[in-house]
Structure formats: C-alpha cells, structure tokens
Amino acid sequence: MIDVLIIGAGGAGLTAALSAKEAGASVLVVGKAYPTNSQTSMAQGGMNAALGNVGEDSIALHVQDTIKSARGLCDEKMVEQMCTAAPKAIQWLESLGVPFSRSDNEGVGTDTVAQRQMGGASAKRACYAQDYTGLKILHTLYDTCLKEKIDFLDEHYLLNLISQEGTVTGAIFLDIRTGEIKQIDAKSVIVATGGYGSLYHGYTTNAYGATGDGIAAVLRAGGSVSDMEFVQFHPTALKSSSILISESARGEGGYLVNSDGERFIDELKPRDVVARAIFAEFQNDKEVFLDVRHLGEEKLMELLPQELALCKLHENVDPAKDLIPIKPVAHYSMGGIEIEKSFEVQGLKGCFAVGECSNAKVHGANRLGGNSLLEITAFGKVTGKNATAYAQNVELKKHDKKQVNEDRLHIEALYANEHEINFYEKRETLGKLLYEKVGIVRDNQVLSQAMEEVKSMQAEQSKMGLNDKSISNNTNLIDYLEFSSALQLASIIISAALTRDESRGAHFKLGFEEQDDEKFKMHIVSQAHKEHSCK
C-alpha cells in the first residue's frame, strides 16, 4: 500500500511529494491533468523571502507586513513559521536549479537572487524569474520529481475521499481516459488541489480547472472549511479577457489612471484596497488603465516579457505605447480547508491539506502578492513530512468498497440524468452572478438574492445531464463534475459572506463598512449540511 497519496500536482503537491519521498515514504501523485499544466505555472510576480539582497529587510518585517494585510484574521504563529522558512525555501529551490533572475552583486548562492517590490511590502522582497516565477518553479520541481522517481498518475479526477469513522484511507478517482472508477488506498492522503477562483467563471484570472474539487471532496467526507468569503480580487486583469497582468507591473513603477488620465490611488497598497478604488472609479462611469509606458520598451521586455505578449494578443494594445484597459477579477481564495497546525484536516485523521485549497491562516482577509508561492513550497515541505510520519504509525485498515460502489452508482446515474438544462449556460450564469453579487463590494440584500439563485440552480441540478454519453475521454463529464464542485461551494461562500456583517480585507459590505473586531475577529467555519460555527 502507498504511504502517502498526494492529490494535485501543482507546486504544493510536488513539494510535498519530494519531501515525503525524502522522509522515506512511498509516494503517488495523482492529478486531473499533467503536473506542468497546474495553475502554479500562472504565478507571475514572485516569491517572498526576506533575503535583503536589494535593500534592508528582515523576517520580522515580512511577518509584520503579512499580519497587517491579513487584518487580524491570521494565525501569527503560522505566519512566523512561513516567513522564517522563506529564506530556506529559496535556498532549496536554488539547489534544485530554479533559474531566478539575478542582480550583479558578486555574491554567491541565493545572495545573487534579484528581488522586487510588491504591494503591501515594506521592502523589495519578492524573488522572481522575470514574470514567469511560478512557471519556472513548477517546472524545476517537476524535473526534480522525475529525478527522484516520483510516481505520477495523470488525468485522474478526484471523485471522493474514502473516509471511515473520521479516518481517511484513500480516495476514489475517475480515470478520465478510460472512464474507469478506481480506488486508491493509502496510509495517508494529502489534498493539494488548488483554489476556487474559477467559480467566478469568466471573471477570474484562474485556469478553468480551479473549481475547488478537493475542498468540495473534503466537505463531503465530513471535514470543514473556513474563511470562504475571502476571495481576493486582483486589481489588474485585462478588461476583455480577465487575463492577469502581474502586480510586479506596478511594483516596477506602473501607474493606474482613470479615463481622465488621473491617478487615484497609491498603486502599491494591498490588493483589496486597490481593487476597491478601481471599483469606485467604475461606479463613477470611469474606465481604468494600467500605464507602464514611462518604463520604456527595453525595461518592459526585460522585466515583464510575458505581459507584453499577453496585452498584444488579448487586448490589442502595446504597453510600451498604449494604456492597458483593466478590471479587477477573482484571483485567489484565502479561505479553504480547515486544518490543524500539523496541516491535518480538522475532523479527518490521516488527511492533510496544503496550498491554496487549505486555510493555513497565513493570508487572513487579504493575501500579499508573493506569499502564495512561498506558502506552497514552505508548507508543502512540512506537510510531506507530517503525512509521512503519520503513515509510519498507521494501522492498516481493511479495504472498504463502500465509497467506490457509491461513486460508480453516482456516475451511472449521471449518465442517465435527463438533459433538460445545459449546465454550461449555468456555469456562465454562476460566474457572472458571483462577480456581480458576491464581488468586490457586497450588500446583504444582494447576497440574499444571489443565495436564492444558487439554491435554485442546486435544486435544478438533476435536470442537468450529460450531452456526451461517451465512457472514455469524456470532458463533458469532467466539466459537469467541476461545475458540481463549484455549485456546492458557491452557497457556502455566500452564506459566510452574509454572516460577516463587517468589512475586513477582501470582504467589503455596504452598511457595514467598518471592521468589527468585537463580533467578527474570528473565522467562519462551515461543514456540509450544517450551520456555521465561529472560532
């Protein structure tokens, strides 16, 4: 039997796999695509670590900035753990061969890693590789996994965790190629399946697959989620395509201007503040643009080559000569699976969660740019170790076929569903609904409407069948299952947003514009089919 089963093959999953293998575990990494397809590839700006290569910096300052941006909702011990681990994480990535951008300072090792300014940071702290930081970290991790002979199972979609009396003993997958439903038993399981930004379909920088599948599976297995109302809106996505233009564009000196050509906000404030300022301009019927023309073509090519190409392709503008039309869209889920300090999922023994799918309480109400690549590597390592330690002491459970049988019946039933309603239309509807009604600025009455609409979509789900009845390579089925995860999580997000009658970080509510620490300096924790609890 496998010691550690890792679900999700992005940066968090691959780091956990390498760490578990190093700790002596047998490891299998299962993903719904290929590892390098993962959303980690999309992280652009950088990874924070207080190396102080460019100017004065310290771990204490990094901790302080992170806590400040979290608006009272982080676990300060976890923040300290992450920020303290940051220089070591960079050192580790350096030893694997990550091609970081470099400063010419005649140093050795990580002393030469270039660092840039990001919003909300009191120093130039983000280590980067041009604007391809996530891509280059992900690919180097993947190369290292091949070197270390990590086993991969690609194109397997997570259907459910196997949970027996509160202990997770494996998971059930749909083999996308064959349509076969497979049970994989393991002594411990790590969920590293990414966030839920793609619930905001059409209004997100995220990849299509960021539908929170792992989070939804943990809920179905009896685990909890928390802080789900905190969805980060990135200030600068391209207006017509929602494609991300990195915060480093502002870090390197880019301005935000409105249709009158006026700057209206300090561009380097945290993302929640900047996104709201842009939203306010929209309310005044102004458009908003990112202006990087003054940086000059040479510098843009050097620092932001990817952005230049994306602007030309998707917006038909040349950033060296033109203003870039932008809008804020959903970008990152601060909330996620409720875990213990050991990264074990609360209420589910033997099941760990790490990365964007988890809520390690380091981002609180608003994540700082550069802290997510840090989280997945620093905490991926710890989680791999902890899951291995758990696996070494676990008593073997009898193979239970209950879940796999249920899942087979469920999928069979899906094929038999009436196809009265096209779920793809509902996916569009849900994305727009969440963006407009559960977006940057919220309102209880509007949230209640959104809840009604989501509930009625949930009620109609049995009428949303598959148009494509193929057993093998049925991406219509995968799209449906992803939409089901999205729909399951949507009502939890809205419900938590309704409960939080205050404004804090990314959650801003009309009529409750102030932070209310007395009532709401706490996490809203949700379980499937249960009322919220607060802690």
Added chain:
Amino acid sequence: MQISILRSETNSPQSYTVEDKEMTLLSALTHIKATEDASLTFTAGCRASVCGTCAVRVNGKEELACAYKVQDGDVVEPLQYHPVLRDLKVDKNKAKETLLKSTAWLHSFAEASLTHADEKFSERQTDCILCDSCYSACPVYAVNPDFLGPFALTRAYRYSTDKREGDVKTIIDNVQTNGVWDCTLCGECTLACPKGIDPKMDIMMLRGKSLEAGYEDPSFAQQSFGTPNFGFDPNAGF
C-alpha cells in the same frame, strides 16, 4: 466563419460555424462545446499561454489554441506523433518520457556566483511550457519514435549550462543514444515553438559539448573516407 475540426470517431473533419468576430481558437472551441456539440473533445487550462495544455495543429502548424486567432477556413487537428485519445486530446505520456531518458534535471548541485548575464543565457530555454508543439513538428519521429526530441534536449542543454551543475558529463552521456546526433537540424521545432525557443540551436550546442566530452558524430564515424582497410576494426571488441 467556418472552421473544420478533425473528429476521431469518424476520422474525418467536421465543419462548425463560429461567430464572425476576433476570438481565440480556444474561445471558439469552448463555445462550440458549451452550445452546440458537447462531445467535441480538447484540453485547456490557463488561457494565457503558460500551462502548455491546449496545443493543436491549425492548417498544419502547431499553435496554442488560447493564443491563436481564428480565421475563416481554418483546419484544426490534434498534435502529431502523439496517440490521439479523442478528437484534439492526445496522450502526452510517451513524449514526457523523453525528459526521464535525457535526465533533464540538475544532477549535482554546486553553489555558484550567478549574474544577470547567466540568467539571460538560459532564460529562453526555461520559458518552455512543455506544450509538446515541437515534438509534434519534429519529422525525426516519423522514422525514430524513440528520439529524445526537441523539448527534452533543450531542457538537458539548459541544465548542462547551469553553473550550479556539478555533473555536466552525465547529462551529455545521456543525450547520445537517440539524442543529439539523430536530429536533422531542419528547424521545424524552432518554427513551432510558441515561446520563441530555438531547440535546434540548443541541440547544436549540445553536439559541441558532446564533442568536447569525447563523443563523435556516429554518422560521421561510420562514413568511409577511403582509408585503406588493414583488416582491423578499432571499435571492435571494446
């Protein structure tokens, strides 16, 4: 606009009408699947040319569906030399095995003093998104399915030039069989790459490193240059 997509079930092209406006091929495919034909099968992820999921062939040339603007009359097909799983969705496992065989990773870390110039030296090679476009464009696969191929060799080259690599020799050793010498230097990979990488040049650089390491071009070695045959084969028995 009309576009045609090769369907695997019938092994024939199927024509679809798409709205007459500027859009990416991925938008068109997504729209067709959502509104007209849910069985049309393709893969996609980031929409931003970085996850490497959506490469296909359009009018015989490899393109990322998310970065290609649809034109009237476009003919869309799956990548070549990959087993087709369904329509535009292909099996990339065999292609990915070339990374394993070429051992394209950092073998032995040695701390180094890296500069901006060092970063620039392999920046392009590390932009690779493993979309498999170059593999699909490479004509060597028509004759040698075991060829290590452009993306794996570019990656091997990238690590071989890294100042942190303390064991360049092993990388060079591992790109000899079905490797650097099997390339015809036709440059199709370079034309196909959506990130502007030049695998052909990387392979030529690896050949240079191979010669330095004592290897020689096997086709060159096999050629006869009219030297008299003394009945002694220097390569026999060793």
